[in-house]
Amino acid sequence: MAAEIKNLKDLQNVEYSLEKLFADAEDFLPLLGTDYVELYVGNAKQSAHYYKTAFGFQSEAYAGLETGLKDRVSYVLKQDKIRLVLTTPLTSDSPINEHIKKHGDGVKVIALWVEDATKAFEETTKRGAKPFMEPTREEDANGFVIRSGIYTYGETVHIFVERKNYDGIFLPGYRKWESHYNPEPTGLKFIDHMVGNVDWHEMNTWCDFYKKVMGFAQIISFDDNDISTEYTALMSKVMSNGNGRIKFPINEPAEGKKKSQIEEYIDFYEGAGVQHIAVATNDIVATVSAMRDRGVEFLYVPETYYDDLIERVGDIEEDIEVLKQHGILIDRDDEGYLLQLFTKPVVDRPTMFFEIIQRKGAQSFGKGNFKALFESIEREQENRGTL
Numbered sequence: 001m002a003a004e005i006k007n008l009k010d011l012q013n014v015e016y017s018l019e020k021l022f023a024d025a026e027d028f029l030p031l032l033g034t035d036y037v038e039l040y041v042g043n044a045k046q047s048a049h050y051y052k053t054a055f056g057f058q059s060e061a062y063a064g065l066e067t068g069l070k071d072r073v074s075y076v077l078k079q080d081k082i083r084l085v086l087t088t089p090l091t092s093d094s095p096i097n098e099h100i101k102k103h104g105d106g107v108k109v110i111a112l113w114v115e116d117a118t119k120a121f122e123e124t125t126k127r128g129a130k131p132f133m134e135p136t137r138e139e140d141a142n143g144f145v146i147r148s149g150i151y152t153y154g155e156t157v158h159i160f161v162e163r164k165n166y167d168g169i170f171l172p173g174y175r176k177w178e179s180h181y182n183p184e185p186t187g188l189k190f191i192d193h194m195v196g197n198v199d200w201h202e203m204n205t206w207c208d209f210y211k212k213v214m215g216f217a218q219i220i221s222f223d224d225n226d227i228s229t230e231y232t233a234l235m236s237k238v239m240s241n242g243n244g245r246i247k248f249p250i251n252e253p254a255e256g257k258k259k260s261q262i263e264e265y266i267d268f269y270e271g272a273g274v275q276h277i278a279v280a281t282n283d284i285v286a287t288v289s290a291m292r293d294r295g296v297e298f299l300y301v302p303e304t305y306y307d308d309l310i311e312r313v314g315d316i317e318e319d320i321e322v323l324k325q326h327g328i329l330i331d332r333d334d335e336g337y338l339l340q341l342f343t344k345p346v347v348d349r350p351t352m353f354f355e356i357i358q359r360k361g362a363q364s365f366g367k368g369n370f371k372a373l374f375e376s377i378e379r380e381q382e383n384r385g386t387l
């Protein structure tokens, strides 16, 4: 494919255009956006408190014993267009326990908003997707929702949500979650991309899955020449749907002198899974300082990162001293630049983390930062004794 980009020079010279990539493809799976992300966690009540306090999510909806559920409890949190669902089983025989036992807290569902969940299920399963949930109609006094689902990498699933006939708070069975504790939002707007880590030599299998089963196209690829430090390496390809609202970079480990961070993830998650959720903000300095004040830990970049910054990225609107103070990273492509920063893992195992991103034209993913970043991650690995 012409838009396949192999190195930094190509990335600067080749403009990829989603219109061009999808020009003669029939979009058999139109996606309107990310609907919600559901995490299976050990203690949803306490996790919800963390995401409210530290990330500024708002109490949105609740389902549990009080709403007639017997085996689980779910808290729904919202910030602008982002919905997080935190689910914990209430009984020892719930299959959710197996997920938590194996993976620790982690993302189970990346739910995608569609016009027609029945068609989404038919189109993807006929192309080889493994079914997770047959099209199911759920209803209450506010209307009805149809959901269906398929498996992707590891035990992660995509659920297709058709909600055009529903005007309730979240889904049938949920009620509004009234809380007297409502910390201010931190400026998080929407999910920019979600990254999956897959096992050795499986990146192409899963990129093919997104291509064939879901009609995505590859927009960028990095290999271990792009993303390697003295010790670690990874390979990555970015898959996008036709309208660009859904972007899934897929990483696999590559050989290095020591253990790659992707391999560390696979070891601790005990398989493939979601590595990070990148959330967009319009003011990264305000968002990051608010989150840091509320206890979120971010990866540290050495101050030397900023020494040749202007040479590398050209003029930017922000004050470099302020960016340096917050450890915010900057990268440029031919469409503009982006500012980004990564949290440390937000769970006990060194697995899932968040990225905060502000795009100023750039549509890429911060490749120029990877080396600085990986060196930072390696310092963390070294502290954990897992390098």
Ligand code: FE2
Residues within 6 Å of the ligand: 193, 195, 276, 278, 355, 365
């Ligand atoms: Fe990212």
